[in-house]
C-alpha cells in the first residue's frame with residue numbers, strides 16, 4: 238500500500254490524500270487506467286453521476302479495488318482517519334453536529350470500484366446520513382457533493398416557520414430563495430432525500446425550548462441570537478443547525494414575540 242500524492246485543493250482549503258494499493262500485481266497492471274479514472278472524476282465534479290462506468294477496462298481488478306476499503310492494514314486505517322477529520326465538526330451533507338463521522342462512498346463502490354479508496358469519493362458523514370445513503374435504492378441519485386457544491390462555503394439552507402393559529406407552528410428547511418432555479422431544485426432534492434427538514438425540526442423544537450429562558454434573561458434576544466449564529470458559523474460552517482436556527486429566530490418577529498410571551502408565562506404561571 239502506498240500513498241501516491243497529497244493534493245492541495247485550494248478552493249476549500251483542504252489537503253486531499255489519494256491512496257491506493259500497489260501491493261498486488263493485477264492492480265499494478267491497471268495503475269494507469271485507475272489514474273485516468275481519477276482525472277476523469279475531478280474533471281466531472283458537478284456531474285459525477287454521469288461518469289461513464291465503461292472507462293478503459295480494468296481487467297478484473299474491480300473486486301480487489303472494492304475490497305481495499307475493508308483492509309485493516311495500518312496505512313488504510315490512517316488514511317481513513319485523515320478523511321474522517323478533514324471537515325472539522327459537523328456533517329458536510331446535513332450540517333448536524335457530528336464528532337465521530339462514518340465515511341460514505343459518494344459513488345457506491347459496488348458500481349465504481351476504482352474509487353473505493355479514492356479520497357475525492359470518500360466523504361465523512363454522520364451516521365444518519367450514511368444510513369440513509371446506504372439503505373437508499375436511489376444511492377445513485379444526485380446528492381450535493383461536499384467537495385464541489387456550495388454547501389460548505391455558503392448558506393444554501395433556509396428555515397421556514399409557519400404559524401397554524403396562535404400557538405402552533407411548523408418548521409421546515411428549504412433551499413434558499415436567492416439561489417438559481419437549478420441549484421435550488423438540487424438542494425431541495427438533497428433535503429428531501431436526507432429527510433433533512435424533519436430531522437432539523439426535531440432538533441429545533443428541543444433547542445427552542447431552551448431559548449425561552451434566554452428570552453427573559455437576555456435584555457436583547459435578537460442581538461444574542463445574532464452573536465450565537467455568527468459563532469456557530471465560524472466553528473461549524475454556514476449550514477450548521479445551530480447557526481441556521483439562531484439566524485432564523487433572530488430575523489422572525491413573530492417567533493421572537495412568541496419566545497418572549499412563553500418565557501413570561503413560565504415566569505408568572
Ligand SMILES: [Zn+2]
Pocket residue numbers: 328329330331332333362363364365366367
Ligand atoms: Zn449528516
